[in-house]
Amino acid sequence: MNNEINIGLFGFGTVGQGVYRVIDQAKNAHAEIRRICVRNLDKKREVEVDSRIITDNADEIFNDPEINLIVEVVDDAEASYRIVTTALKKGIPVVSGSKAMVAVHLPELIELQEKYHTALLYDASSCGSIPVIRNLEEYYDNDLLLEVKGILNGSSNYILSRVFDHGEAYSAALKKAQDLGFAESDPTFDISGKDSLYKLIIITVHALGVYVSPEDIFTYGISTIHDADIQYAREKGVKIKLVAQVVKVDESRFTMFVMPEFVSPSRYIYSVDNEYNGVVIRGECYDRQFMFGKGAGGLPTASSILSDIMARRHGYRYEYKKMGYIETPEYTTDVILKVYIHYETTDIPGLMEFERILEMYTSETDNYIIADISLRDLMRYRDLLSAPDIFLANLPVFFLDKDD
Amino acid sequence: MNNEINIGLFGFGTVGQGVYRVIDQAKNAHAEIRRICVRNLDKKREVEVDSRIITDNADEIFNDPEINLIVEVVDDAEASYRIVTTALKKGIPVVSGSKAMVAVHLPELIELQEKYHTALLYDASSCGSIPVIRNLEEYYDNDLLLEVKGILNGSSNYILSRVFDHGEAYSAALKKAQDLGFAESDPTFDISGKDSLYKLIIITVHALGVYVSPEDIFTYGISTIHDADIQYAREKGVKIKLVAQVVKVDESRFTMFVMPEFVSPSRYIYSVDNEYNGVVIRGECYDRQFMFGKGAGGLPTASSILSDIMARRHGYRYEYKKMGYIETPEYTTDVILKVYIHYETTDIPGLMEFERILEMYTSETDNYIIADISLRDLMRYRDLLSAPDIFLANLPVFFLDKDD
Numbered sequence: 001m002n003n004e005i006n007i008g009l010f011g012f013g014t015v016g017q018g019v020y021r022v023i024d025q026a027k028n029a030h031a032e033i034r035r036i037c038v039r040n041l042d043k044k045r046e047v048e049v050d051s052r053i054i055t056d057n058a059d060e061i062f063n064d065p066e067i068n069l070i071v072e073v074v075d076d077a078e079a080s081y082r083i084v085t086t087a088l089k090k091g092i093p094v095v096s097g098s099k100a101m102v103a104v105h106l107p108e109l110i111e112l113q114e115k116y117h118t119a120l121l122y123d124a125s126s127c128g129s130i131p132v133i134r135n136l137e138e139y140y141d142n143d144l145l146l147e148v149k150g151i152l153n154g155s156s157n158y159i160l161s162r163v164f165d166h167g168e169a170y171s172a173a174l175k176k177a178q179d180l181g182f183a184e185s186d187p188t189f190d191i192s193g194k195d196s197l198y199k200l201i202i203i204t205v206h207a208l209g210v211y212v213s214p215e216d217i218f219t220y221g222i223s224t225i226h227d228a229d230i231q232y233a234r235e236k237g238v239k240i241k242l243v244a245q246v247v248k249v250d251e252s253r254f255t256m257f258v259m260p261e262f263v264s265p266s267r268y269i270y271s272v273d274n275e276y277n278g279v280v281i282r283g284e285c286y287d288r289q290f291m292f293g294k295g296a297g298g299l300p301t302a303s304s305i306l307s308d309i310m311a312r313r314h315g316y317r318y319e320y321k322k323m324g325y326i327e328t329p330e331y332t333t334d335v336i337l338k339v340y341i342h343y344e345t346t347d348i349p350g351l352m353e354f355e356r357i358l359e360m361y362t363s364e365t366d367n368y369i370i371a372d373i374s375l376r377d378l379m380r381y382r383d384l385l386s387a388p389d390i391f392l393a394n395l396p397v398f399f400l401d402k403d404d
Numbered sequence: 405m406n407n408e409i410n411i412g413l414f415g416f417g418t419v420g421q422g423v424y425r426v427i428d429q430a431k432n433a434h435a436e437i438r439r440i441c442v443r444n445l446d447k448k449r450e451v452e453v454d455s456r457i458i459t460d461n462a463d464e465i466f467n468d469p470e471i472n473l474i475v476e477v478v479d480d481a482e483a484s485y486r487i488v489t490t491a492l493k494k495g496i497p498v499v500s501g502s503k504a505m506v507a508v509h510l511p512e513l514i515e516l517q518e519k520y521h522t523a524l525l526y527d528a529s530s531c532g533s534i535p536v537i538r539n540l541e542e543y544y545d546n547d548l549l550l551e552v553k554g555i556l557n558g559s560s561n562y563i564l565s566r567v568f569d570h571g572e573a574y575s576a577a578l579k580k581a582q583d584l585g586f587a588e589s590d591p592t593f594d595i596s597g598k599d600s601l602y603k604l605i606i607i608t609v610h611a612l613g614v615y616v617s618p619e620d621i622f623t624y625g626i627s628t629i630h631d632a633d634i635q636y637a638r639e640k641g642v643k644i645k646l647v648a649q650v651v652k653v654d655e656s657r658f659t660m661f662v663m664p665e666f667v668s669p670s671r672y673i674y675s676v677d678n679e680y681n682g683v684v685i686r687g688e689c690y691d692r693q694f695m696f697g698k699g700a701g702g703l704p705t706a707s708s709i710l711s712d713i714m715a716r717r718h719g720y721r722y723e724y725k726k727m728g729y730i731e732t733p734e735y736t737t738d739v740i741l742k743v744y745i746h747y748e749t750t751d752i753p754g755l756m757e758f759e760r761i762l763e764m765y766t767s768e769t770d771n772y773i774i775a776d777i778s779l780r781d782l783m784r785y786r787d788l789l790s791a792p793d794i795f796l797a798n799l800p801v802f803f804l805d806k807d808d
Binding site: 018134140271289291292294300303307310314321 | 426431695
């Protein structure tokens with residue numbers, strides 16, 4: 001593609017306007033937004049733009065021969081899927097910020113890129129401004145990689161920070177996160193762990209070259225956290241964080257899951273607070289790398305999208321090299337985790353089987369159990385564990401990763 | 405270049421043997437070490453290699469048509485310069501770990517890469533395993549970048565950690581660093597700040613597209629630190645760290661220097677201890693990114709060299725894009741710093757002019773002055789400030805970077 005980038009932008013919300021701003025600031029980007037497609041033409045927006053470039057007709061972008069890059073930051077996964085696939089089939093490269101869409105359709109999107117000799121970049125879809133995907137794809141492009149784990153969702157982390165560092169009630173913290181625009185108006189996506197899950201799926205493709213579908217991955221959020229759990233964590237001198245991780249179990253297998261976790265002060269992610277994201281990359285030889293930055297917000301995400309736009313100036317595309325490795329590791333849920341399960345009315349000890357029960361506590365109001373259980377069994381008990389009186393958290397013990 | 409990498413390796417010390425190990429482990433690297441050139445054939449080494457591939461004749465590598473990549477990890481800057489320039493002139497791409505050589509000769513090395521259409525990669529030369537250069541070159545490839553600052557030297561940081569976190573005497577800590585192999589047998593390079601300086605020069609080329617020669621950059625090390633300085637820092641609840649930084653002063657100018665700095669607990673680099681490196685990248689929009697990892701040691705460095713080797717499989721080369729920007733910022737020492745200067749016999753107040761004196765302390769044994777002074781003047785006083793009774797440290801006040 002030529003060196004001048006003429007952009008067709010889909011979506012002009014927080015991120016879209018952020019993209020407009022950063023491109024305006026980046027004097028050397030040689031990039032220009034030629035057209036902006038929005039759903040509602042009349043909607044008021046902070047950023048002033050020439051109304052002539054705004055349209056509600058997608059074809060005005062798809063059929064404009066001058067446009068050589070489509071940037072898609074709509075907040076509707078369905079629409080985002082239509083936009084991206086249409087563009088790729090027309091051979092137009094795309095930069096997307098839609099993690100949900102990318103995570104769900106990645107195998108097809110990879111095929112489309114090959115079939116139509118074009119590119120889809122989506123670094124902004126994971127960890128806002130932190131260049132996780134690009135680094136896993138390019139820099140950790142070798143099989144020394146053992147583990148990628150971190151705090152991938154800014155709003156749930158903000159909520160937990162308010163609770164642990166400021167002693168706020170969960171509900172008050174959630175409200176504040178929404179007021180600050182970190183959490184969606186419907187925050188389920190964030191606090192259910194789904195947002196972290198989607199990012200983890202994308203990360204795993206670039207870390208180990210393997211795609212695993214959302215439904216096959218154990219995901220547990222923070223929405224059922226109780227004061228008793230917070231109290232318990234405080235007494236132990238640890239914080240509860242929502243952690244997503246993909247970990248090599250042995251030479252040929254890896255596991256992955258999203259779960260609240262008790263995090264001790266000695267670990268890097270302990271200090272990742274508020275809306276920040278933090279990712280630990282562990283490998284043979286280089287031990288641990290820690291990347292830390294703003295994971296939420298319009299401008300951080302926009303700056304990451306700008307990096308993808310600039311990368312297109314040089315024709316950059318993900319090669320998905322690791323998918324071509326002689327032997328890619330196999331996904332397994334056949335690993336034993338040590339978990340904490342708080343319950344009130346549900347009879348956890350009676351309803352669940354464990355490998356080994358390590359601690360049990362009961363009182364008039366709260367009960368908890370600490371036990372070893374396989375990830376496979378946790379998957380089996382998913383519905384049971386979703387009861388509002390239950391809260392589950394991981395007590396990290398395996399892979400000697402106590403100090404990450 | 406083809407996809408199989410046949411390596412000619414120069415240097416088989418700690419890093420060289422580390423490179424041998426990681427390539428051996430990286431099954432999917434498609435890389436093989438065909439020949440190893442060493443200075444002394446008889447030297448005992450930990451790693452067992454077929455003696456037939458070891459030589460002390462460089463031409464056996466340069467003239468081997470099968471070798472399509474030279475990896476150079478000799479610890480002698482002169483030799484490293486000869487090896488790298490010879491290779492580039494023969495059109496053979498090179499991966500180098502020699503920061504001193506790269507930092508001093510970078511302009512010529514960039515010319516040679518263009519003239520002979522080949523590539524020189526040196527990510528390992530800065531911050532061991534942290535992918536700083538690659539990220540600045542590729543990901544922060546836009547002019548939103550405001551500042552790169554960090555702890556770039558593992559051994560001096562290890563020494564300061566022992567002093568501050570373990571109450572050891574400076575001399576004992578230095579000895580320990582040498583015993584652990586973090587510091588060179590001649591540690592001057594590390595504790596004088598030179599090692600950090602060279603890394604900073606390389607970082608600046610990839611961060612802002614400007615090369616500044618070592619002699620034009622104010623560099624002050626930790627070798628003259630006194631118990632009184634350590635005491636002073638402790639009383640203020642801060643640590644002293646050796647910090648290298650390049651900072652945009654305004655739209656069109658930047659400054660850079662290496663200096664001990666009082667670091668408060670609220671800053672990211674406060675928690676970068678022992679042999680670790682930590683780099684903070686600040687930009688418009690994305691605020692601050694923090695990268696943290698092992699900065700010293702054979703294997704971390706080797707894993708970074710492996711990343712450069714893998715990058716060559718895909719023909720990767722630094723484009724030095726930012727040097728081609730319409731307007732690159734201009735280097736200036738015309739900035740005011742707030743500094744702490746400890747002195748015993750040298751009459752600092754009498755011999756130095758300051759913009760403004762903020763504090764003065766005198767006692768029978770120690771004296772210190774806290775004052776505003778321009779970086780230009782600090783350059784003027786370099787010789788004076790190198791007296792053994794003097795210790796200088798930066799008290800960060802400018803660029804609102806108090807929380808980085």
